[in-house]
Amino acid sequence: MDLDALRANLQCIRQLVGPTRRVITVVKADAYGHGLRQIAALMMQSGTDMFGVANLAEAAAIQSVGLGWPILMLGACLPAEVESAVRDDVRPTLSSLTEAKWFSQAAVRQRRQVRVHLKIDTGMSRLGVAPEDALALVQSIRELPGLELEGLYTHFAAAENDVRFSKRQQQSFDRVVQAAIETGVRPEWIHAHNSAGLLSQPIGRCTAVRPGLLVYGLLPTTHRRIPPIVRDSLQPALAWKCRLSLVKSLPKGVTISYGRTLRTKQPLRVGILTAGYGDGYLRSAGERACVLVQGRRCRILGRITMDQMIVDLSAVAPVTSGEEVVLVGRQGDETITITELADWTGTIPWEVLTNITHRVPRVYLGGHAA
Numbered sequence: 001m002d003l004d005a006l007r008a009n010l011q012c013i014r015q016l017v018g019p020t021r022r023v024i025t026v027v028k029a030d031a032y033g034h035g036l037r038q039i040a041a042l043m044m045q046s047g048t049d050m051f052g053v054a055n056l057a058e059a060a061a062i063q064s065v066g067l068g069w070p071i072l073m074l075g076a077c078l079p080a081e082v083e084s085a086v087r088d089d090v091r092p093t094l095s096s097l098t099e100a101k102w103f104s105q106a107a108v109r110q111r112r113q114v115r116v117h118l119k120i121d122t123g124m125s126r127l128g129v130a131p132e133d134a135l136a137l138v139q140s141i142r143e144l145p146g147l148e149l150e151g152l153y154t155h156f157a158a159a160e161n162d163v164r165f166s167k168r169q170q171q172s173f174d175r176v177v178q179a180a181i182e183t184g185v186r187p188e189w190i191h192a193h194n195s196a197g198l199l200s201q202p203i204g205r206c207t208a209v210r211p212g213l214l215v216y217g218l219l220p221t222t223h224r225r226i227p228p229i230v231r232d233s234l235q236p237a238l239a240w241k242c243r244l245s246l247v248k249s250l251p252k253g254v255t256i257s258y259g260r261t262l263r264t265k266q267p268l269r270v271g272i273l274t275a276g277y278g279d280g281y282l283r284s285a286g287e288r289a290c291v292l293v294q295g296r297r298c299r300i301l302g303r304i305t306m307d308q309m310i311v312d313l314s315a316v317a318p319v320t321s322g323e324e325v326v327l328v329g330r331q332g333d334e335t336i337t338i339t340e341l342a343d344w345t346g347t348i349p350w351e352v353l354t355n356i357t358h359r360v361p362r363v364y365l366g367g368h369a370a
């Protein structure tokens with residue numbers, strides 16, 4: 001993990017959104033597989049304004065690194081979690097009056113003020129209150145003791161490719177925000193933009209943005225024009241490497257790996273890799289998968305197994321066991337991106353990242369690694 005790249009990416013996002021808007025850095029799912037504690041420490045040093053997490057365990061992990069940073073829980077709190085969310089000062093996402101009442105009661109019991117973010121469901125049909133019910137809920141939140149409406153937010157469902165729908169979502173959200181403000185509330189945090197939203201939708205009256213993928217230096221797949229600062233300065237922070245554990249020659253006519261899906265047509269020099277699907281390298285990458293050895297693309301042969309893969313070394317100069325192999329990242333003049341690996345497996349960069357298992361040690365370079 002290149003911490004300097006992460007730091008630069010946050011700066012790049014700041015440049016994109018302007019000095020008056022705040023950044024909620026999304027660090028759910030172990031900071032997209034990069035390691036939550038390390039990334040949280042770096043983001044604290046780099047001056048994120050808030051963290052976005054999926055659950056209370058992630059919030060606690062951030063607080064174990066440093067106290068005082070605002071944390072917004074993007075998931076809903078279970079009834080059994082409400083007391084501890086209040087105790088730990090985690091901002092909950094509210095979608096309903098029921099949740100608002102739980103938090104109010106817990107706030108009163110603990111003699112605390114709870115800062116809440118109300119989510120408006122403008123088209124994702126996941127968390128959030130329907131736009132037509134939002135104002136009544138805003139009113140209830142104002143009246144319930146112990147609650148402070150700190151934020152209003154929504155989430156785009158198709159910012160990558162459906163500009164019209166995103167625009168409708170934004171208009172619907174804007175109407176709620178405007179109406180709420182007219183009733184006298186002043187939520188400080190008004191936010192909607194995930195990474196794809198940031199690249200394609202005007203930020204308008206939002207006071208904050210909520211990027212995940214961009215922070216880690218990756219672009220969502222989009223047909224939209226990428227803003228030049230993003231295109232020129234975003235850097236992937238993650239490289240994924242393993243080693244050759246054995247190099248050997250196979251004779252002509254033998255089959256390779258489980259299921260015997262491949263047969264050698266001539267003698268073939270192959271290497272055995274120290275990574276497999278047990279490390280999160282998706283087995284479905286199948287026949288399209290390549291890795292880098294000595295800066296050259298080398299094909300994965302036969303099925304990917306749990307702990308090992310077999311790679312065709314016929315394109316590279318003789319190498320020995322111990323040689324570094326790049327699964328994702330740069331080596332010499334060649335690069336394999338997370339997005340490319342996602343394409344091979346028919347999935348999205350987010351899944352590739354969060355699928356890398358804990359067997360793979362995370363190594364931190366640059367920055368002030370915690």
Ligand SMILES: *Cc1c(COP(=O)(O)O)cnc(C)c1O
Binds near residue numbers: 074212213
């Ligand atoms: C995950 C998430 C984000 C960040 O999404 P990216 O596409 O990775 O930028 C933002 N908001 C919410 C509510 C999320 O769940």
